[in-house]
């Protein structure tokens with residue numbers, strides 16, 4: 001089961017998209033220097049399909065994308081909800097995963113964007129040239145590394 005703690009409309013996490021970013025808890029990673037330690041706990045409200053659609057309906061005129069922030073403890077549920085967004089809402093979908101590798105090839109069919117990589121404080125986040133994290137645009141089930149979009153902004 002997925003739980004979320006909060007959400008926000010953001011502009012930087014997915015380039016060129018206005019994104020409803022939903023913070024998911026129960027993160028299985030233990031990144032040293034974690035920037036969101038509360039998300040390591042099993043807290044928050046259940047993110048069911050109905051709850052997700054209700055959230056999206058509230059903001060659908062203002063957003064172009066829905067991004068799941070975390071959820072690596074229940075990757076099948078993240079993929080299932082992304083498929084609901086694609087099928088019922090006509091919005092783009094993203095996933096900020098802390099995994100180093102794509103969870104499953106089926107992700108390619110339900111996400112337009114996937115961030116991969118744990119957070120390593122010494123290397124920095126996506127806007128640092130040293131980062132280990134990558135953001136991919138997925139087109140025709142092919143991953144294109146667009147991490148450079150963050151680096152340009154940082155210059």
Ligand code: SF4
Nearest residue numbers: 027029031034098119
């Ligand atoms: S993936 Fe994110 S929330 Fe999870 S431990 Fe790492 S930095 Fe914290």
